[in-house]
Amino acid sequence: MMKRIVQSCLAKYHIPNCYSDSLSGRRCLSCKSVSDLVHHYEQVKLGATQRKPSGPHLDPKGVFTNNELRLADMSAIGFDYDYTLAPYNQSLNETIFRRILRDLVHVRQYPAAIKDLPYNPNFLRRGTHFDINRGIFMKIDAYYRIQLDTVHKRFSPIPEEESRQYYPGARILVGRRGEVLAQNIKQIVDIFQIPQLYAWAAVLDYLDTSQVIYSYI
Numbered sequence: 376m377m378k379r380i381v382q383s384c385l386a387k388y389h390i391p392n393c394y395s396d397s398l399s400g401r402r403c404l405s406c407k408s409v410s411d412l413v414h415h416y417e418q419v420k421l422g423a424t425q426r427k428p429s430g431p432h433l434d435p436k437g438v439f440t441n442n443e444l445r446l447a448d449m450s451a452i453g454f455d456y457d458y459t460l461a462p463y464n465q466s467l468n469e470t471i472f473r474r475i476l477r478d479l480v481h482v483r484q485y486p487a488a489i490k491d492l493p494y495n496p497n498f499l500r501r502g503t504h505f506d507i508n509r510g511i512f513m514k515i516d517a518y519y520r521i522q523l524d525t526v527h528k529r530f531s532p533i534p535e536e537e538s539r540q541y542y543p544g545a546r547i548l549v550g551r552r553g554e555v556l557a558q559n560i561k562q563i564v565d566i567f568q569i570p571q572l573y574a575w576a577a578v579l580d581y582l583d584t585s586q587v588i589y590s591y592i
Contacts, residue, residue: 471570508559519547529580
C-alpha cells in the first residue's frame with residue numbers, strides 16, 4: 376500500500392527519484408526505485424518520531440498554528456475572547472450576581488435587602504434548562520426526558536407528582552430539527568447566564584418569602 380501511494384505521488388507531482396533529507400541537511404541521489412524511497416521514508420519517520428523538541432522557545436502549553444493555513448489569504452483574524460484572551464475564575468460569577476442586584480436596587484427600585492442575598496456557585500451548571508414562566512430549573516437528557524429528581528422551583532426541589540402535572544409524560548416537546556417547541560423552556564448555554572439566572576431565581580424567591588406583591592412583565 377505504501378509503495379502504491381509513493382508511486383502515485385511521484386507520478387502525479389512529477390517528482391524525480393531523488394530527495395532532500397530535511398533532518399540531516401544531506402541530499403541523496405541514490406534512490407533508484409520506489410522501495411529505496413520507501414525505506415528512506417521509514418528511516419526518517421522513525422527518527423522524527425523519536426526526536427524530542429528542545430529549547431527554551433517551545434511552550435508545551437502554547438497554541439500552535441495550522442501549517443496548512445495560508446495567513447496571506449486571510450483578510451481578518453479574530454480571537455475567541457472567553458478563556459482565550461481573558462481567563463476567568465470563580466469570583467466572576469458572584470461579581471456579576473452582585474452587580475445585577477445592585478442595579479435592581481438603584482435603577483429599578485427593588486427592595487434594598489436583596490443586595491445581601493447569598494450566592495451559591497454550585498447550584499447551576501451550563502446545560503441546565505429552566506422554565507421562565509414557572510421559575511423551574513431542570514435537567515433534560517439527550518432524548519428530551521426530564522430528570523425528575525433534578526427539578527427545582529427556584530432553590531427547592533419539588534415532588535415528582537407535581538413535576539408530572541407541569542410536564543405531562545415528563546418530556547419536552549421538540550421539533551424535527553431537535554428544537555424545543557415550548558417557548559418558555561430555555562437552556563443555559565453561556566457561562567454569563569449562570570449568575571443572571573441565579574439572580575432571577577434569588578430575587579423571586581425573596582419576593583415570595585417576603586410576601587411582596589409583584590407581577591411578571
